[in-house]
Amino acid sequence: MSGAGHAPGHGPAASILRIVLLLAYPALSHVASLRSEGGWAALALFGLVLLCLLDALGRRRPVAWAALLASGLLLAWLGRSPWAWMLLLAPPVVFPLLVAWGFARSLRPGRVPLITRIVQALHARAGVPVDDRLERYTRRLTAAWALLLALLAAINLGLAMSAVPDGLLAAFGRQPRWPLSHAQWSWCANVADWGLIGGFFVAEYALRCRLFPQRPYRSAGQFVRQMGQLGPAFWRDLLR
Incomplete structure (x- = not known):
């Protein structure tokens, strides 16, 4: 097998996704703050979690996928409370x-x-x-x-x-x-x-x-x- 391929989670698409997520976080956090809405705050935080887990997700590690799912469910619940904005x-x-x-x-x-x-x-x-x-x-x-x-x-x-x-x-x-x-x-x-x-x-x-x-x-x-x-x-x- 050729060694010229990209490691999982490290190809051009993953690099672009990292940049998008990095730029999206302050924008979503700012919208959440201007509107004082927990849903936007939860979305900003989920993007941050995804950014942190991206390498492990690319390597198809079950723990990373479980952590992403658990984080999504927790943030969806917190999005209906003031705690979501506090986490920002x-x-x-x-x-x-x-x-x-x-x-x-x-x-x-x-x-x-x-x-x-x-x-x-x-x-x-x-x-x-x-x-x-x-x-x-x-x-x-x-x-x-x-x-x-x-x-x-x-x-x-x-x-x-x-x-x-x-x-x-x-x-x-x-x-x-x-x-x-x-x-x-x-x-x-x-x-x-x-x-x-x-x-x-x-x-x-x-x-x-x-x-x-x-x-x-x-x-x-x-x-x-x-x-x-x-x-x-x-x-x-x-x-x-």
């Missing part, structure tokens, strides 16, 4: 924190910083060596991303505590000092967060182009394409 408060805190931890732990002695590994892989594909100056820069950039994502998680936790009427403080009968409506929370957690991350990425890319004019990509589009060409196995193992 968790992902903007948990996911940035997990990714920040992935960046931070790669800075420990004896490990290669996460962004250094990406740059080394890109340069290796092009047959271009990575000099010491670039390695120092990528180590600092890895730390910067860890700090930014940890800060976002902390801010989102504060927003989750301030949301009314279904925020964390309100759930325990406490009145937040600076109460936020569902819509205000969502504009911050589902829109502003992505704007900040995108702005940081664009600003850093511009700085990198200025500091390191000799690089294996000539444009932002080519940079993104080359990162995609590193393959699913590389990205799957990156945060391990």
Whole structure:
């Protein structure tokens, strides 16, 4: 049998589905917040569950299919209660924190910083060596991303505590000092967060182009394409 085929859950269709699900979550979460409807919140959360289980589903693991079915039934039931919207408060805190931890732990002695590994892989594909100056820069950039994502998680936790009427403080009968409506929370957690991350990425890319004019990509589009060409196995193992 040829080894040229894609592993289950890692073909082009799976990659496109991952992107669609990743982009759909903040959009559905925002709609749920603007309309204060549990059904939309349940749909957003189900898409997030599907995204997390996609690899195992592609490998036809019965436990993954059972987990997806159980999650769907639970969310359908929660969609008729305020708890569905309350669950939306968790992902903007948990996911940035997990990714920040992935960046931070790669800075420990004896490990290669996460962004250094990406740059080394890109340069290796092009047959271009990575000099010491670039390695120092990528180590600092890895730390910067860890700090930014940890800060976002902390801010989102504060927003989750301030949301009314279904925020964390309100759930325990406490009145937040600076109460936020569902819509205000969502504009911050589902829109502003992505704007900040995108702005940081664009600003850093511009700085990198200025500091390191000799690089294996000539444009932002080519940079993104080359990162995609590193393959699913590389990205799957990156945060391990």
